[in-house]
Amino acid sequence: MTAFWRLLKFAFQDLGRNLGLSFMTVLILVLMLLSVNVLWSVDVVTKEAVKLVKNQINVSLYFKAEALDKEVTDVKKYLALFPEVTDLQLLSREEVLKSFVERHKLSEEVLTGLTELGDNPFGPTLVVKTREPEDYKKVMSALDVPEYENLIETKSFEGHEEGIEKIQNITNRVERLGFGLSVLFAIISFLIIFNTVRVAIYTHRIEISIKRLVGASSWFIRGPYVVESVIFTILSIGITGGLIYLALRWLDPYIQIVFPNSFSLTNYYNSHIFFLFGLQALAVLLLTIASSFLAMRRQLKA
């Protein structure tokens, strides 16, 4: 226990008596963590935007007016079996007519034409949503069988196919770019932390050799640096967290204008706070300890 308290004492003494170096180390860690969080936030916002776009895509199956309710329900049941299908909404003939009238209420010619027809000319409509835009192709081709082809007047997919493919390509590229940037930042962060700790250890190399000469064990020399790593981690995570929340207070109103679904980064951070900052704290701690162990290896050999 005495040894533990002494390690703590040495760590705090070292921090206090090397204020400049301690400040620089924390500053670099904060800058690195800010970069990671900015990238993370961009990734979250991008994914939310992609989700929003994907949600707005759907395909409608327009049934013939003479299609029976049972036949339409069978098609709905058949499509529900596909794991790719996330939502199916069946609009009855009456609902389709009501919606048509609503859409064309300003066009007297269209409404007159409809009255002249007498009966409701529309069949039911089935609105299909899939997990990914690329899934529509598979689902739609499953309906290309004679028993269904006779029931379905038209599919809105034919007209949208090209657009859906474009959106899919764009979202795929955005996701790949986000992943690539994350990997790049992870590598840069590792190098920055490793070098920062290495510089700190290098400035202590004479002290380390003196400690060895007076009979300090390796753990007695490493211990304070491990404690310092913990202190640096707590400080840098705390400061970064504070700065992130300040920035979000300013940024969130703008984000909420863009996203109609009341998406907010502050809410995202609040609901993931332990995961996000816990993961970052763990990563910084492991990186600083591993870097100091690696950097000290040479000094401890003597």
Place this chain on the structure above:
Amino acid sequence: MIQLNGVSKIYSEESIGLRDINLHIDAGEFVSIVGQSGTGKSTLVKILIAEEKPTKGQIIIGDWDITNISPVDIPFLRRQIGVIFQDFKLLPKKTVYENVAFALEVAGETSDRIHKVVPQVLDIVGLSDKFHRYPLQLSGGEQQRVAIARSLVHRPKIMIADEPTGNLDSINTVEIIEILKKINEFGTTVLLATHNREIVNSLRRRVLSLRGGEISSDEREGKYRL
């Protein structure tokens, strides 16, 4: 106390630190090791404190064969040997008191014992009024006295001094040598590596001369000769 049997330290064919050294030093002796720069004085010191391993030969300190000492045991060896250097090797960010206390703290001594022993040894070297100074606030002689105090806290059986007066003026040199003589009078074996002729001649103790990594002479009451 110290026994070296056929010890050599060969860095490369062109660079030989020590060559086939056979040496026996009894407990309580005061031995000066002399020789020009590069003759192996510092290599001998480094081998005795296990900072370097010999290429061949055997080293025994007390009853302990340290020839192939494991890294885990090195701290224990160093806590039993007091060492002082030309460049003092003090921790610059620790005060005089903390520098001396550190040697006891690493050995796991209790705080009570540290509070008792550190002022005593600092009093012996005449620094009881400079506990809270940092090394850079002291003169060279004072810094060396702190180093001596640090090496004394473990009450070592052996004290090794590697050019301890190399950075000091003549007055401080005399003071440091007097302290070493006093330490020796209390029974500690002292090894003094130096190329200061006056000191060696004034001591009138055993002198070991090194040349090209070999012992060129070993005299009981010798003088400085190369």
